[in-house]
Amino acid sequence: MSSEVRPYTLVAELTYKCPLRCVYCSNPLDYGRHADEVDTGTWLRVFQEAEDLGVVQLNLTGGEPLIRHDLEALIEEAHRLDLYTNLITGGIPLTVERLTRFRALGLDNVQLSIQDVRAGASDRIAGLRSFDRKLEVARWAKNLGFPLTINVVLHRDNLDRVADVIALAEDLSADRLELANAQYVGWALQNRAALLPTREQLERARAIAAAARARLRGTMEILFVTPDYYSEFPKACMDGWGRRFVVVSPDGLVLPCHAAHTLPGLEFESVRQRALGDIWRDSPGFNAFRGEAWMPEPCRSCDRRAIDFGGCRCQAFHLTGKAAVTDPACRLSPDHGLIEAARAQALEAAGRAMPLEYRARTVSLRG
Amino acid sequence: MGAPGRPRVISAESRPRLAEKARLRFDRKAQQYLLLFPERGLALNPTAAEILKLCTGEHTVEAIIERLLETYDTQPREAVEREVVAFLAGMAERGLVKAGR
Numbered sequence: 001m002s003s004e005v006r007p008y009t010l011v012a013e014l015t016y017k018c019p020l021r022c023v024y025c026s027n028p029l030d031y032g033r034h035a036d037e038v039d040t041g042t043w044l045r046v047f048q049e050a051e052d053l054g055v056v057q058l059n060l061t062g063g064e065p066l067i068r069h070d071l072e073a074l075i076e077e078a079h080r081l082d083l084y085t086n087l088i089t090g091g092i093p094l095t096v097e098r099l100t101r102f103r104a105l106g107l108d109n110v111q112l113s114i115q116d117v118r119a120g121a122s123d124r125i126a127g128l129r130s131f132d133r134k135l136e137v138a139r140w141a142k143n144l145g146f147p148l149t150i151n152v153v154l155h156r157d158n159l160d161r162v163a164d165v166i167a168l169a170e171d172l173s174a175d176r177l178e179l180a181n182a183q184y185v186g187w188a189l190q191n192r193a194a195l196l197p198t199r200e201q202l203e204r205a206r207a208i209a210a211a212a213r214a215r216l217r218g219t220m221e222i223l224f225v226t227p228d229y230y231s232e233f234p235k236a237c238m239d240g241w242g243r244r245f246v247v248v249s250p251d252g253l254v255l256p257c258h259a260a261h262t263l264p265g266l267e268f269e270s271v272r273q274r275a276l277g278d279i280w281r282d283s284p285g286f287n288a289f290r291g292e293a294w295m296p297e298p299c300r301s302c303d304r305r306a307i308d309f310g311g312c313r314c315q316a317f318h319l320t321g322k323a324a325v326t327d328p329a330c331r332l333s334p335d336h337g338l339i340e341a342a343r344a345q346a347l348e349a350a351g352r353a354m355p356l357e358y359r360a361r362t363v364s365l366r367g
Numbered sequence: 368m369g370a371p372g373r374p375r376v377i378s379a380e381s382r383p384r385l386a387e388k389a390r391l392r393f394d395r396k397a398q399q400y401l402l403l404f405p406e407r408g409l410a411l412n413p414t415a416a417e418i419l420k421l422c423t424g425e426h427t428v429e430a431i432i433e434r435l436l437e438t439y440d441t442q443p444r445e446a447v448e449r450e451v452v453a454f455l456a457g458m459a460e461r462g463l464v465k466a467g468r
Contacts, residue, residue, distance in 0.1 A: 006396055008408065054395075056392060056408060057406075057408065082392055084403035086405055086406070108388075108390060109388060111405065145387065146387075147386070147387045147388030147404075147405065149405050175386070175405075175462070176405055217462075218460050218461070219462065221461075221462050
């Protein structure tokens with residue numbers, strides 16, 4: 001572990017509530033158990049503590065952060081602290097007046113999710129009629145002078161339209177387009193059979209994105225995130241556990257990633273009880289997978305261990321039942337057969353319509 | 368809407384400015400400037416920071432070079448010119464600096 005471990009980015013998950021019900025949502029399956037328990041004053045304290053720790057980037061996300069009525073106060077404080085603040089939103093519910101206020105308060109960037117390029121397909125994934133309104137929100141953002149990121153999660157049903165996605169983002173004058181293949185944890189894992197593309201689909205889309213990236217260089221940045229299932233090696237999930245990112249969940253838990261609280265046996269602490277910096281430095285959950293001491297073979301002796309840090313702990317757990325094993329996405333993992341089987345299933349299911357399970361409360365709220 | 372095709376090329380007469388999405392910030396921890404933009408940031412060496420601080424849309428590339436020569440007066444002029452132009456072209460290529468008018 002580096003002696004100067006500091007987070008650069010605070011991911012503030014302000015709420016898990018969301019009007020959309022996207023079938024690949026990265027919120028945990030039991031999100032209904034985690035109520036919004038962090039009040040405005042506590043969030044403001046957390047931003048200050050994050051800045052003290054070295055954080056320079058703030059992602060305001062959720063769920064849908066627009067649900068919070070105190071978003072104005074949060075943006076104002078983030079701006080005062082000189083944090084680069086990115087609103088990660090589905091764009092609903094929002095008015096142009098409120099977005100104008102965000103601009104005046106110093107919000108730096110708007111990142112808007114769109115599910116597809118056709119209203120019907122986009123609304124089908126979101127579980128809500130929302131496509132036309134999203135395009136309107138994108139135009140508001142640009143008219144107000146915001147830099148605009150468009151994020152589109154890619155999967156079996158929209159990968160073949162990636163050229164149209166790029167054209168739409170160009171038409172909206174997006175500054176950045178994230179073509180993010182679904183990562184199969186949370187709801188996406190639940191819907192994997194319906195979402196996982198074939199390798200051929202993926203490679204076609206990747207080539208189209210690469211050509212567009214070259215054509216639009218300097219005008220629109222295009223990011224193409226490959227799904228782990230078709231990579232030889234896993235991603236450096238969150239740039240490594242507890243290295244650069246600190247996530248605070250709607251109920252106040254301080255986490256190394258969005259889904260770390262789905263791992264059993266780890267102890268995470270709340271900003272309602274303890275200062276962010278203390279939790280970052282010495283909470284047992286944060287230290288569980290920091291560095292290399294936890295690593296089993298084949299990671300332990302692998303040259304790539306300082307590149308990918310063993311991959312994603314949540315993916316390892318949700319596929320194998322064990323969090324402290326090599327990410328099965330790695331071709332060197334003894335569990336890699338699980339990934340190969342999913343790929344074979346995707347090939348076999350290509351072209352067939354599959355049922356989708358929408359994000360929904362599967363357990364009731366506490367109390 | 369939009370700016371189809373390639374962005375304008377940086378020349379001696381350009382008045383470069385930071386892209387709307389990019390913001391400079393001094394990092395107390397590492398005692399250096401960072402250029403921040405969505406999801407990422409660049410750690411800047413002192414020269415790069417100095418150049419980007421002058422990318423306000425007011426100064427021409429030529430004026431920026433003059434300013435740097437005051438600080439780095441031991442360097443040959445041509446070397447500084449080459450370095451500044453190459454740096455700004457690279458930043459424009461990444462969409463972090465706009466050529467301006």
